[in-house]
Amino acid sequence: MESAVILAAVAGAAAVLLALRLWIVLHSRGVVPRKSLSLMVVAGSGGHTTEILRLLEYLSNAYSPRHYIIADTDEMSAQKISSFELNRADRELHTRFPKYYIHRIPRSREVQQPWLSTVLSTLYSMWLSFPLTYQVKPDLVRMPITPADHS
Known part of the structure; x- marks a missing residue:
């Protein structure tokens, strides 16, 4: 019973903490028009990039x-991203210096890695990715869709 x-x-x-957080988010300062939005892109590897x-x-x-x-x-992926950004800058005449950054974190799982050690490597990757996300404070996060997401 206890x-x-x-x-x-x-x-x-x-439930009270969740409701309080929701109220704070919805009643925060008014919407301020901005010229740009910060975008965080999780590139994946190979075809995902x-x-x-x-x-x-x-x-x-x-x-x-x-x-x-x-x-x-x-x-x-780093080469593809740099090439993409330089080509984009060439197409946009007013963009001389594209504003993009490439951040590297440890891969959560390598090919042929034993499943037991995957838990530890994933936790390590998360440990490093959360502070990065907090530092960047993106307005929008985009990740590639994997074949498993289509089902």
Whole structure:
């Protein structure tokens, strides 16, 4: 009986905190028109980087700066992103210096990595990605859609 009361109290406290957070977000200062929105892009690897860059081709320069997150061992994605941004700058005559950043974090799972160690490497990647997200404070986060997401 006591455990049910404790569980109900914890659930009630969580509901109150969630409601308070929602109220704070919805009643924060008024909407201020801005010239640009910060965009965080999780690039993935291989075909995922190509897929996400195809989507970004159609975004205006209002999505600036662009922060790309890639694995620390993924040189191919870094090259694709740099090439994409330079080509974009060439097309946009008023953009001499494109505002983009490439951030590297450890890959959460390598190919052929044992599943048991995947838990630790994923936790390590998350440990480093949360402060990065807090530092960048993006207005919009975009991740590629994987085949598993289509089902």
